Amino acid sequence: MPALVYPELKPWTHAKETTTELDYAPLAVLDFAKWDLPGGKEELAKELNEAAHSMGFWTIINPGIPEEALDAQFALANTFFSLPQEEKEEVTFIAGESCWGYRPPGTIKGTEYKENIEMVNLHKFTEGTNYPRHAFMKRYEPLITSFQKLVHEAVITKIFILFAIMLELPENHFTDMHKFEKASDDHVRFIKYRTRTIDEDKAVNDQWMAGHTDFGSITLLFPQPIAALQVRTPEEEWKWVKYVPGGIVCNAADLISMMTKGYVKSAIHRVMRPPPDQAHLDRLGMFFFVRPTNDVLIKPGFSPVLKREGLWTKEDEEFKDEDAATCGEFVLARMQNFNLSRTKDLKEKESRPTLLSESHGFHATKELTAPGHSECNPWTFGTPKIAVDPYFPAQNHNKKPVADTRWRGLRWNSTNSTFLPEAPLPPVNDLPIETLTDAVAAIPPLQQGDLAALGLCNWTPAGMVQYSFEAVHLVTGLPWFWTFVAATLFWRVTLFPFAVAGMQNASRMKPIQPLMRVQAEKMNAARQAGDVAGMQQASLELAQIRKSAGVTTAGMMVPPLVQLPISLGMFIGIKSMCELPVIQLAQSGFAWLPDLTQPSPYYILPIILAASGNGLIMLSSRDADLSNATIAHLMNVLRMVSFVAIPFMGSLPSGVLVSLVVTSLASMGQALLLRLSAVRAFFGIAPLDPSTRSQLPTLRESLKYYLPPK
Numbered sequence: 247m248p249a250l251v252y253p254e255l256k257p258w259t260h261a262k263e264t265t266t267e268l269d270y271a272p273l274a275v276l277d278f279a280k281w282d283l284p285g286g287k288e289e290l291a292k293e294l295n296e297a298a299h300s301m302g303f304w305t306i307i308n309p310g311i312p313e314e315a316l317d318a319q320f321a322l323a324n325t326f327f328s329l330p331q332e333e334k335e336e337v338t339f340i341a342g343e344s345c346w347g348y349r350p351p352g353t354i355k356g357t358e359y360k361e362n363i364e365m366v367n368l369h370k371f372t373e374g375t376n377y378p379r380h381a382f383m384k385r386y387e388p389l390i391t392s393f394q395k396l397v398h399e400a401v402i403t404k405i406f407i408l409f410a411i412m413l414e415l416p417e418n419h420f421t422d423m424h425k426f427e428k429a430s431d432d433h434v435r436f437i438k439y440r441t442r443t444i445d446e447d448k449a450v451n452d453q454w455m456a457g458h459t460d461f462g463s464i465t466l467l468f469p470q471p472i473a474a475l476q477v478r479t480p481e482e483e484w485k486w487v488k489y490v491p492g493g494i495v496c497n498a499a500d501l502i503s504m505m506t507k508g509y510v511k512s513a514i515h516r517v518m519r520p521p522p523d524q525a526h527l528d529r530l531g532m533f534f535f536v537r538p539t540n541d542v543l544i545k546p547g548f549s550p551v552l553k554r555e556g557l558w559t560k561e562d563e564e565f566k567d568e569d570a571a572t573c574g575e576f577v578l579a580r581m582q583n584f585n586l587s588r589t590k591d592l593k594e595k596e597s598r599p600t601l602l603s604e605s606h607g608f609h610a611t612k613e614l615t616a617p618g619h620s621e622c623n624p625w626t627f628g629t630p631k632i633a634v635d636p637y638f639p640a641q642n643h644n645k646k647p648v649a650d651t652r653w654r655g656l657r658w659n660s661t662n663s664t665f666l667p668e669a670p671l672p673p674v675n676d677l678p679i680e681t682l683t684d685a686v687a688a689i690p691p692l693q694q695g696d697l698a699a700l701g702l703c704n705w706t707p708a709g710m711v712q713y714s715f716e717a718v719h720l721v722t723g724l725p726w727f728w729t730f731v732a733a734t735l736f737w738r739v740t741l742f743p744f745a746v747a748g749m750q751n752a753s754r755m756k757p758i759q760p761l762m763r764v765q766a767e768k769m770n771a772a773r774q775a776g777d778v779a780g781m782q783q784a785s786l787e788l789a790q791i792r793k794s795a796g797v798t799t800a801g802m803m804v805p806p807l808v809q810l811p812i813s814l815g816m817f818i819g820i821k822s823m824c825e826l827p828v829i830q831l832a833q834s835g836f837a838w839l840p841d842l843t844q845p846s847p848y849y850i851l852p853i854i855l856a857a858s859g860n861g862l863i864m865l866s867s868r869d870a871d872l873s874n875a876t877i878a879h880l881m882n883v884l885r886m887v888s889f890v891a892i893p894f895m896g897s898l899p900s901g902v903l904v905s906l907v908v909t910s911l912a913s914m915g916q917a918l919l920l921r922l923s924a925v926r927a928f929f930g931i932a933p934l935d936p937s938t939r940s941q942l943p944t945l946r947e948s949l950k951y952y953l954p955p956k
């Protein structure tokens with residue numbers, strides 16, 4: 247494993263895969279490498295359709311999340327769980343109020359056993375979110391946020407696009423409901439399950455977490471090899487979920503099920519004592535609970551598929567927005583019920599959960615569900631009161647309860663059900679709140695492999711540019727501002743031979759141009775006359791002319807083919823480093839431009855860029871063939887565009903602009919250098935001919951050229 251951005255984090259070593267033969271659920275494996283292939287998304291949507299409709303569980307391979315990024319998060323969790331207990335309890339779940347922060351193991355009701363679960367829920371860190379957070383977690387905010395954003399982009403968004411395709415809805419149907427930047431209860435959860443003795447486990451029927459559904463849209467379960475998770479199949483059997491190396495297991499949850507009228511199944515799952523070859527090992531899990539944004543209405547959306555399936559009814563059509571609860575209200579109410587329910591599910595012979603939809607809006611009453619009511623959740627697992635139907639009944643969806651305490655009565659049959667806090671919880675307001683400046687001041691230097699751990703550095707041009715920036719920084723030890731300058735110059739120097747090759751080719755081309763024009767005319771005449779032999783002859787001659795002049799197709803094609811991807815890669819690669827952000831870039835080491843991830847102050851860099859861009863165009867126009875007026879005026883258009891683009895440039899992170907300015911100035915230096923007769927002679931480029939020196943029209947002349955006379 248490469249060094250982490252934060253070397254003090256303790257890496258988590260994953261166990262070996264089990265060799266025990268387990269009764270595995272037949273889960274679909276979706277290969278996200280297909281995403282960009284022609285027809286790939288449609289094929290994936292088909293596979294997801296089958297999986298989401300039947301099992302509610304599936305696995306994604308090649309999700310585009312680097313292993314190092316996962317390792318870093320597991321190390322973070324491992325380090326957190328090994329902190330002293332008081333430090334972990336700095337921010338703790340508050341029964342009936344919130345589930346952010348740490349939840350220590352409780353005692354299993356009716357037994358003397360301690361629960362073997364401790365967990366921490368990390369609400370996404372977005373603007374305006376003000377949840378209490380551990381000082382420890384704040385310290386790692388960049389590492390956590392960039393990971394969550396990456397997962398959102400690379401996996402979650404794609405799943406929602408596939409949902410939309412499979413339901414024949416516009417691709418943005420679900421993605422619009424799940425914007426990372428908007429307020430929602432998206433969070434990452436880490437759970438540490440500690441081993442128990444055989445006897446302890448027997449007392450709870452080997453259950454580590456009772457059967458339940460998750461209550462958001464989807465849940466991602468990141469790869470870890472200890473078998474323990476089981477899913478309830480359509481045949482109502484518990485089957486093991488197989489670990490696929492690098493694969494992310496996903497399950498659909500209640501809200502997505504409600505919004506698709508149960509077409510997408512909210513999957514019932516539980517966690518059991520692992521098989522014998524793994525039962526002695528602690529299990530560390532990482533999960534991403536995805537929720538719609540708070541403002542989204544819980545309301546099924548019309549889909550031709552639902553209609554064909556007979557799930558879409560007149561009632562749905564007539565359902566009014568004002569009758570719908572919002573996802574924010576729903577999640578809050580269920581969360582408030584979080585620690586209130588007191589069930590004995592782990593002691594039941596077998597937890598027999600139902601789906602939320604079975605009871606919601608029908609059985610819950612204000613009286614029963616009032617906070618603190620001892621019977622607030624009468625639907626304990628296994629009671630005969632509930633009909634056990636693991637599938638979402640289509641008919642009940644429109645009975646959306648409004649945001650009142652009725653929601654508290656909804657079954658919260660998840661992980662918290664046995665939690666009984668043992669010690670009084672610290673008041674949140676007393677917690678030391680570190681300022682962000684403190685956190686930033688503590689940024690450690692970047693180390694090799696850190697960018698990869700953040701999901702950067704791959705085999706695309708942008709990824710390779712990022713790799714080169716990391717390498718230049720580590721090899722030279724330069725601060726980040728100068729790293730940007732040096733790495734950009736490195737690429738200019740690397741591209742210099744290609745620029746020279748392009749010029750050599752062009753200079754060989756120049757004297758044969760009149761001949762080539764004649765050949766082209768010959769070719770045209772032959773084509774019009776239908777004279778194939780004549781055409782062949784003309785192209786043969788053309789080839790010979792070019793060959794004798796030393797002009798090759800490769801010579802014409804290769805320089806731009808190399809320069810273009812690298813230039814684009816620089817732009818995209820640097821932009822994504824700044825936008826992530828790679829937090830070290832916030833300390834540029836250059837007083838005048840302290841933070842490369844932020845726009846340039848007072849538009850200084852965009853103005854320099856526009857000015858140098860103009861200079862470059864004027865310089866290259868001097869030796870250009872401007873006999874064609876359109877070309878001459880077009881160059882002037884480019885000059886004007888460079889100024890008009892200043893506001894856009896002003897919105898880019900200054901790291902991108904530093905690189906663009908260096909590129910522009912270096913290009914100018916290169917152009918001046920390649921005008922010198924001695925340099926041209928050295929490279930075998932024909933000298934410039936002062937008699938053919940051209941001059942651009944004035945900007946006013948160009949405006950006149952484009953604007954029709956009044």
Ligand SMILES: O=C(O)CCC(=O)C(=O)O
Nearest residue numbers: 460467475517531660661
């Ligand atoms: O530990 C697992 O594999 C599943 C955890 C889970 O289902 C949950 O936290 O909701």
Ligand SMILES: [Fe+2]
Nearest residue numbers: 458459460515
């Ligand atoms: Fe779950």
